[in-house]
Amino acid sequence: MTQYYSMKEVTQITGITKRTLHYYDEIGLLSPSHRAENQYRMYSQQDLIELQKILFLKGLGVPLKNIEEMMKLEDEKLREALTSYQGELLAKIEKLQKLNRHLTEFLEGEALINLDIFNQPLQDQYAKEAEIKYGETPAYQSYQARTASQSNEDFKEVQHRMDAVFEKFNTLAEQQAPLNETQSIVVEWKKVMRENADFSDEVLVMIAQGYEQNPRFKDYFKKFGNSNLPSYIAKHVTHHLE
Structure with missing residues (x-):
């Protein structure tokens, strides 16, 4: 039955x-x-x-x-028809795993801006934005020439030195050091910045002001534990380089 x-x-x-x-x-x-x-x-x-x-x-x-x-296919024919779907499924799995890593990092305290949501690292996003804005300028062309041969280790070393400068800025900001006590750190910041490109003082001031105005830069500075740091850097760089 x-x-x-x-x-x-x-x-x-x-x-x-x-x-x-x-x-x-x-x-x-x-x-x-x-x-x-x-x-x-x-x-x-x-x-x-x-x-x-x-x-x-x-x-x-x-x-x-x-x-x-x-539904009309026998199993063998169905297997042939579904071959392409396995690649798509693996791509979806990889995407979900990446999304889960981002979620874990965010829940553990990482700033959302530091996650490569746009399918490329944050530094690459900044580089593309810079190309769009400044691609025809001599400063950007010198930046391209100098960084073209840089390895990942070279880049990390420059970033490490820059973060060390930001740490010094942060110490001065916490001490509320006045403008007349920050010229040396501004000069040090300028030196590190000019390792990558022939930035004029005018462009450097614009970059520093971008720390304060660009929400993604502000999120980057959160790791230093001082929400006023971007404004402090912008103010002191502007004072000494304008």
Whole structure:
């Protein structure tokens, strides 16, 4: 005797909703094999197997219009048809893993701006923005020439020296050092900045003011634990270089 399952039982077994089963029936994707005397939909074991295949294909991201055609394929042909979906699935898994890493870093206190949400490192984002804004200027062209041969280690070393300068700025800011006591640190900052490009004093002032005005720069400075640091640097660089 054939075993049939009511719609309620199918929803309990599979976890999908009655509404979804109604919809699959309406579009002809999965119609129940039997109707009870009261016209209730009744599903056979074979119907459940077909539903399992539908849910499998849907989970892979196959559009419903394609699922109907794939349902007609034997397993070997179906395997051939699904080969391309494995690559897409692996890409989705990698994307989700990356998103989970970002979430973990954010929950552990990392600033959102420091996460490579745009699919490229923050430094590369800044570089692209600089190219768009200053690509035709001599300063940017010298920057390109000097950094073209830099290795990742070279870049990290420059960044390390820059962070050391920012730490000194931070100490002075916490001490509320006045303008007449910060010329030497501004000169040191200028020296590190000019290792990458022939920045004029005017451009350096614009960069320092960007620390204060650009929200992403302000987020970068949060790691120094002083929300006033960008404004302090901008004020003192402007005073000594303008």
